[in-house]
Amino acid sequence: MILISIIVLGIIGLVAAVLLFVAAKRFFVYEDPKIGEIEALLPGANCGGCGFSGCHAFAVECANATSMQGLNCTGVDAEGMAKIADIVGLAPSSAAKKTMVIKCSASCENRDPRNLYDGIHSCAVENALYQGESDCIYGCLGCGDCVRACQFGALTLPPSQGLPIVDPEKCTGCGKCTEVCPRHLCELTTEDERPIIWVACANRDRGPVAMKECGVSCIGCGKCRKVCPVDAPVIESFLAHIDRDKCTACGECIAACPRKSIEKR
Amino acid sequence: MMRTFKKGGIHPSENKLTAGKPILDLPLPGELRIMLAQSIGAPARPVVKPGDVVTVGQMIAEATGFVSAPVHSPVNGTVKKLEPTRTPQGIWQDSIVLVPDADNPFDSSLQPRSEEEIGHLSPAEIISIVADAGIVGLGGATFPTRVKLSVPEGKRATTVIINGAECEPYLTCDEALMNVEADNILKGALLIMRATGATEVIVGIEHNKPDSIAAMSRAAERYPEIRVEALRTRYPQGGEKQLIYALTGRVVPCGALPVETGCIVDNVATAYAIYDAVYNRHPLTHRLMTVSGEGLTSPGNFRVANGTPLSSLIDFAGGMPEEAGKVIAGGPMMGRAVSTLEATATKGLSGLVVIPESQARRKPAGPCIRCARCVAACPMGLEPYLFMLQAENQVWEGMSEHGVMNCMECGCCSYTCPSSRPLLDYIRLGKQELRKKK
Numbered sequence: 001m002i003l004i005s006i007i008v009l010g011i012i013g014l015v016a017a018v019l020l021f022v023a024a025k026r027f028f029v030y031e032d033p034k035i036g037e038i039e040a041l042l043p044g045a046n047c048g049g050c051g052f053s054g055c056h057a058f059a060v061e062c063a064n065a066t067s068m069q070g071l072n073c074t075g076v077d078a079e080g081m082a083k084i085a086d087i088v089g090l091a092p093s094s095a096a097k098k099t100m101v102i103k104c105s106a107s108c109e110n111r112d113p114r115n116l117y118d119g120i121h122s123c124a125v126e127n128a129l130y131q132g133e134s135d136c137i138y139g140c141l142g143c144g145d146c147v148r149a150c151q152f153g154a155l156t157l158p159p160s161q162g163l164p165i166v167d168p169e170k171c172t173g174c175g176k177c178t179e180v181c182p183r184h185l186c187e188l189t190t191e192d193e194r195p196i197i198w199v200a201c202a203n204r205d206r207g208p209v210a211m212k213e214c215g216v217s218c219i220g221c222g223k224c225r226k227v228c229p230v231d232a233p234v235i236e237s238f239l240a241h242i243d244r245d246k247c248t249a250c251g252e253c254i255a256a257c258p259r260k261s262i263e264k265r
Numbered sequence: 266m267m268r269t270f271k272k273g274g275i276h277p278s279e280n281k282l283t284a285g286k287p288i289l290d291l292p293l294p295g296e297l298r299i300m301l302a303q304s305i306g307a308p309a310r311p312v313v314k315p316g317d318v319v320t321v322g323q324m325i326a327e328a329t330g331f332v333s334a335p336v337h338s339p340v341n342g343t344v345k346k347l348e349p350t351r352t353p354q355g356i357w358q359d360s361i362v363l364v365p366d367a368d369n370p371f372d373s374s375l376q377p378r379s380e381e382e383i384g385h386l387s388p389a390e391i392i393s394i395v396a397d398a399g400i401v402g403l404g405g406a407t408f409p410t411r412v413k414l415s416v417p418e419g420k421r422a423t424t425v426i427i428n429g430a431e432c433e434p435y436l437t438c439d440e441a442l443m444n445v446e447a448d449n450i451l452k453g454a455l456l457i458m459r460a461t462g463a464t465e466v467i468v469g470i471e472h473n474k475p476d477s478i479a480a481m482s483r484a485a486e487r488y489p490e491i492r493v494e495a496l497r498t499r500y501p502q503g504g505e506k507q508l509i510y511a512l513t514g515r516v517v518p519c520g521a522l523p524v525e526t527g528c529i530v531d532n533v534a535t536a537y538a539i540y541d542a543v544y545n546r547h548p549l550t551h552r553l554m555t556v557s558g559e560g561l562t563s564p565g566n567f568r569v570a571n572g573t574p575l576s577s578l579i580d581f582a583g584g585m586p587e588e589a590g591k592v593i594a595g596g597p598m599m600g601r602a603v604s605t606l607e608a609t610a611t612k613g614l615s616g617l618v619v620i621p622e623s624q625a626r627r628k629p630a631g632p633c634i635r636c637a638r639c640v641a642a643c644p645m646g647l648e649p650y651l652f653m654l655q656a657e658n659q660v661w662e663g664m665s666e667h668g669v670m671n672c673m674e675c676g677c678c679s680y681t682c683p684s685s686r687p688l689l690d691y692i693r694l695g696k697q698e699l700r701k702k703k
Contacts, residue, residue, distance in 0.1 A: 114355060118627045119687060125691070129690055129693050
């Protein structure tokens with residue numbers, strides 16, 4: 001009995017193996033071996049930060065490229081990109097590294113929850129159907145849509161703080177978080193030797209209203225602009241924004257801000 | 266067999282705690298904060314400036330388009346300032362702050378129109394009076410009534426339906442109005458009939474309001490073109506499409522307006538406002554609101570001036586109960602939680618319901634067990650469980666294909682779900698995403 005089973009299964013296995021072999025030969029598609037090599041160097045997160053649909057699509061694009069200009073994986077450092085360029089035999093391009101900053105600094109102690117939200121734990125839903133727990137309708141909702149979207153583990157959300165923390169070491173600047181944040185608080189900025197100084201607020205209400213809504217809201221008073229030696233801050237609809245191209249990271253504005261809404265990293 | 270709609274529906278506990286209570290005038294607060302956005306459509310534009318003296322019924326903000334409604338002063342008083350006020354949902358919106366006169370805030374020189382003058386009004390004149398009086402749908406949708414009364418070219422209105430269903434639990438302000446003002450509501454209904462060229466008026470009232478049915482039937486005896494029908498007590502009986510089906514058997518096609526079936530549906534309070542505007546020249550400045558809830562010591566039906574802070578409503582009803590967990594603006598089925606009592610009464614606000622802490626929290630959502638209770642409860646014949654799955658996976662087009670835009674957000678699905686799944690939240694999210702795409 002056992003013997004028959006073994007023989008039958010063995011024959012089925014043999015026939016299947018032959019079929020698979022024939023199929024593999026018959027339907028063989030040639031793929032550039034470079035694609036596999038490049039893909040091995042990529043993070044495999046399929047984040048889309050390169051502008052292609054995923055890591056494989058990016059690898060195909062690199063293998064067929066005539067120039068590395070415009071091809072950059074945010075998840076790989078300069079060394080890794082040089083290796084990829086080496087595989088395809090092209091000169092590596094020098095793309096500026098990006099990183100993400102959050103334009104809100106209102107942790108729980110800075111803004112009192114006015115009401116309690118016990119609906120679906122998703123920023124998208126909370127923003128679309130309710131206005132969040134605090135008075136500010138521009139700030140972070142704290143449900144962590146960005147944390148769930150991040151493929152690199154660069155975001156954490158301590159419940160006591162109610163505001164995500166960015167790990168600059170892990171953030172690759174892929175921009176996945178900027179797509180999911182319903183309040184557009186995740187902003188990509190270029191990373192270089194200068195420290196990053198940014199206004200960690202998105203409140204566009206008039207000063208007195210903004211002041212009531214949150215303890216660290218930008219009220220558009222313009223003090224940062226007055227003290228800045230290079231005119232980097234721009235004020236638009238009661239909200240300051242620091243022009244990264246002009247900023248020298250002197251830190252004068254941080255000291256001058258009466259609302260403590262400018263941050264430095 | 267009592268009339269009702271065909272599909273779905275639920276019967277939540279009625280909790281009409283304030284049924285049969287008389288209408289009380291709410292004392293005027295020290296200042297009124299009158300919102301500019303009180304109708305669906307464009308917000309009104311202020312025509313007064315700080316320091317101006319205004320009189321009862323004076324227009325203080327004008328309409329800014331066809332789908333927009335002007336706003337009037339409920340009192341004699343002075344404009345203090347123009348500044349933002351929070352809506353019940355906590356959003357800052359522009360408003361006019363009025364300080365009522367200390368003595369005789371309601372003295373008015375407005376003279377009622379004579380019966381003869383009213384008899385000679387043309388349909389266009391009636392519609393223009395309604396537009397100038399800032400009347401909007403008082404059932405809660407705040408759709409400018411002049412738009413509804415202007416029957417589009419090529420369409421013909423045959424039937425005016427007066428909505429006295431009041432199917433929301435707790436709310437009794439329409440019932441209170443029908444008990445007291447039955448004859449005037451019918452006069453308003455006849456004006457709607459004249460303005461639209463319809464030939465009959467049907468008043469639909471849920472049969473849990475026997476006093477209202479009796480009062481309205483008695484008043485209707487004088488008018489051969491009006492009939493009063495009792496409806497089965499079943500939520501959402503007061504939904505426009507449900508009511509049209511229940512009373513006429515006609516079905517409003519997907520995406521079409523009720524006038525497609527020859528029906529014009531207006532709330533009893535709207536009909537009364539039209540009567541008041543045409544007969545007494547009173548623009549819409551006051552409305553009836555129900556303030557109710559288990560913990561309140563003196564809940565009731567109040568006549569409230571536009572711009573009265575919600576906190577004074579609660580105070581008048583006996584103050585915020587200790588165990589209060591949530592205040593809902595409107596009825597508990599379709600209303601939204603209030604995030605601040607600084608907000609003020611608007612034309613569309615039909616009541617406040619105070620819910621005790623023990624009932625205020627949502628239960629944690631469980632998995633969908635495919636029981637299809639939501640499908641059975643949906644009065645529009647939709648599949649809410651499917652919408653939730655699609656919204657979770659962001660298949661917006663799929664939601665559209667399955668007719669999510671026909672959902673009127675009555676909440677029967679969420680109410681009936683044994684797993685407490687937030688079905689309606691996801692449906693609303695999907696509808697919003699689809700509107701954004703357009």
